[in-house]
Amino acid sequence: MNAREIAGAAARRLEAAGLEDARFEAEVLVREAAGISRAAYFAGAVLDGEARARLEHWLARRERREPLAYITGWREFYGRRFAVGRGVLVPRPETELLVDVGLDAVRGGRGAVVLEVGTGSGAVAVSVAAEAPEATVIATELSPEALRFAALNAAAHAPGVQLVRCDLAAAVRRADVVLANLPYVPSGEIDALEPEVSAWEPRVALDGGDDGLQLIRRLIRDCAERLRPRLLALEVGFGQADAVAAAGRSLGAAASTLPDLAGIDRVVCLRWA
Numbered sequence: 001m002n003a004r005e006i007a008g009a010a011a012r013r014l015e016a017a018g019l020e021d022a023r024f025e026a027e028v029l030v031r032e033a034a035g036i037s038r039a040a041y042f043a044g045a046v047l048d049g050e051a052r053a054r055l056e057h058w059l060a061r062r063e064r065r066e067p068l069a070y071i072t073g074w075r076e077f078y079g080r081r082f083a084v085g086r087g088v089l090v091p092r093p094e095t096e097l098l099v100d101v102g103l104d105a106v107r108g109g110r111g112a113v114v115l116e117v118g119t120g121s122g123a124v125a126v127s128v129a130a131e132a133p134e135a136t137v138i139a140t141e142l143s144p145e146a147l148r149f150a151a152l153n154a155a156a157h158a159p160g161v162q163l164v165r166c167d168l169a170a171a172v173r174r175a176d177v178v179l180a181n182l183p184y185v186p187s188g189e190i191d192a193l194e195p196e197v198s199a200w201e202p203r204v205a206l207d208g209g210d211d212g213l214q215l216i217r218r219l220i221r222d223c224a225e226r227l228r229p230r231l232l233a234l235e236v237g238f239g240q241a242d243a244v245a246a247a248g249r250s251l252g253a254a255a256s257t258l259p260d261l262a263g264i265d266r267v268v269c270l271r272w273a
Contacts, residue, residue, distance in 0.1 A: 120146045182235075
């Protein structure tokens, strides 16, 4: 059997496990296991014994609903490959909007200090630093496991990113632009999420407290009372934008929201005069 035939059989197994994108994922797993390009895949490449054994192991993991990115060890984000694995949240496409906001805020300027709070894999901070090398980019994170991945990704794409282990922005004295994709899932809703999230991704990266906004409110207050950035941009969940905007306005900020590609208000922008 060539690679495409093997992927067909793999897709049937993944479909039986309840995966919606089984055919796409099967192709990815086959190509990654064999270390072949997409062109070689369609040209009828054959998998050797080692690649077949690796694929079998990976399929078993995916059937248990382990995230595909944990199995392959990477996820594409803003045109780059980011290392991910157990202990770090998998970057989502909608979070690329946060990078766009950050880049818009520093474009044309010199020496801006950009802070990402709760960087996780480093996807946002590293992307901003790689696209805007004139900016000083700092990324904070409390989890040592996540910081390990952030360090790998910074080394690969933007070695100048400064990584700091601390709670929210506690160790940072100044920032012109603050970006954050903090945990925003209400505690009581986590177990109802798809298994790839609820059973595998770190709860500390998901749990936003009773209403999902516990950490977000803390960061807004810190920015209003201490950091005073010209922009705080926050990724939020479905239906949370109005409450986050109101929290910012109550502390003197002008608030606006930006929708993602699905039309969901995804980023709340707070600005202080």
